[in-house]
Amino acid sequence: MKNIFLKQNNKLGYFFNLCMLFSILFTLNSCADKKSEEAHEEEKSENEVALTAVQFKTVGIETGSVENRNLNLVIKANGYTTVPPQNRANISTLIGGTVKDILVLEGTFVNKGKVLATIQNLEVVEMQEDYNSAIANIEYLQLEYNRQKTLSDQDVNPRKVLQEVKAKLAVERARAKAAKNKLQALNMSTSGSSLVPIVAPISGYVGKISIAKGAFAETGTTLFEVVDNSQMHLDLNVYEKDLGSISVGQTIDFILTNQGNKSIKGTIFGINKSFSNESKTVAVHAKINPADSKDLISGMYVSANINIKNTTVPAVPKDAVVKNGDKYFVYIQEEHEEKTTAKKAEAHEHKEGEAHSEEAVGEEEGHNEVHFKAIEVIPGTTDLGYTEVKFVEAIPTDAKIVINGAFYLLSAMKGGGEHEH
Template structure:
């Protein structure tokens, strides 16, 4: 009986150990599967045929002289002296509109005419004052002669002189009013609305027959010859900005056409709640002729030229919110080569050519995605900083990285 119990205990212990061994193996297998799954998320393999067809090229990290830039957004604009909002100093009925929106006008061009009878009274006042001045001037000369000969008292001469001065002041005031309205001292009751600058007519805010009020903008005229940029630069970047730096900017609505500018002014106060400061850059007049005030631009302010680790621009790809490059894994190549040699030995010497042809379709070249932080891009190269260190002699994919990204996502997977 004791022997039976002993054997039963031994059997129970062996079963328990067996179950623990199975559980341990299962957990280990699960860990290995999870590891393989995690590993496959940032790795991709190509067959030898795919590798040749795609034209994958590799290189090494290089030190390149690149322009460090600060990115900024902004708008095209013109200085205040090159933009005119034209109104009238006297109200009246719009008689004629002589221009159209978008047409070029020279300084002094009559844009419209306004009819107002008050200007007729101004002309009458001026002409009346001029006539009185002529009479009083003669009377003043006569009284002066008599006063010098002690014929008339000097008081009469002074009264005539006072009247003469009043009429001169009235004539000057009337003339100044007419000149402010761009009118002559003789003429019609039509007040001309004149452009104070040369430029293109913008919005026209009046209609023929309507009443034009004072202080209301009737025409907009813009001179684009002095176009410049207003760029919004954040506070953290202000210390790197200075007058004379070059700016490269593109117009998103003109096929990303690249244009250059030079910084000529930096505001000394924050322009809005976003804590940005307006930086002004002058544009070459030859490049600004097709620009319109208010165009949105994306610009790079060139800070300095420095040597940084860089790769060709197409070597860096974006996946979600992160950037990656691909390196070729050497150990995978070696294992593949050893497997190929072993397989060829098994095939035998008589079938060597067939084995090579067959293995070319199954040999794999493995690549691994490495996260990087891109910096400035210049002359076709992008500055890169690796999140984790890589081998000094790592083969980095310089051509075909986008294909590898597609393959890794499932768009370029191959059949085994």
């Protein structure tokens, strides 16, 4: 009997130990599953965000789809507006003198030949006297030459006298021509005033005025600037790596705030054959349509797009692409609308037979969530309000892309809102 009793106790102990072992394994497995689920949920929350139905309507989230757009592939280049040298004049005087009058103001338009100021210098009076004296001598010597030629032809006077008169006539003619050339270079007549006019050599707008009334104007010093903006063009700095894609005839476009963000177009007409500075850039010159350049000012900074080629690429509205760190994302709306998690659902459970109140129903409806997932993309060219995108991972062909409100979703995701999944 004793042996039978011991055998039964051993069997019971073995069975008990086996039950304990299964219980421990089940508990460990449950804990592991729970930790795995929590880790999955945590990883999932890093690139997902959920909005309640109220938030969804308030923010005004709009969705669209990926489109195939005909976009220009571009090279971005910075530069300045400028005018050709023949359309810019720095005006100085060939003779010094005291500024008598200034007849224009900065910013006014002047035509070619317009008198901008007058300078008084008594030396011009001597030039006029030299010219008039030479003219008088020429008249006398011409008559004397004619008389001496007649006498010489009749062998009354020796030819030596005729040659002397001829030489004096030539000297006076040269003196008169020199005096006249000087006066013409000063834009003066051969008689009259001692005031030297400063004349605009081109039509355009008066820039900086560097003289004052009563001051002494020195030769070689710029007194006025006149700029003709009708032939405005761009000087763009293009890096060495992009030169192979640039050619004459390509179109460029840029936007200036003073033009109401209107897109202004131009055409490349010249490419320098040497580097312009230590930054290893080459100057590329582009013409601007005269109708678009009338309100431009030389020296304006611009950021332009040089259009390389036109191609059809997958694209989304540019506001749909957001940057987080050093990566770019778009958001897609997931195709299901979930309610809140089990914890919130349990909070709304009621005992069997108890009716829902209107407040409970409203609260439950308010917790309905719309889920969005961030999808990494590689952005390409941006043109006409659309950005080319390449998806790092495949998305459904009918995916709903958030085209309005992506920045709000990024902010909500960064903020780690209390969204439970």
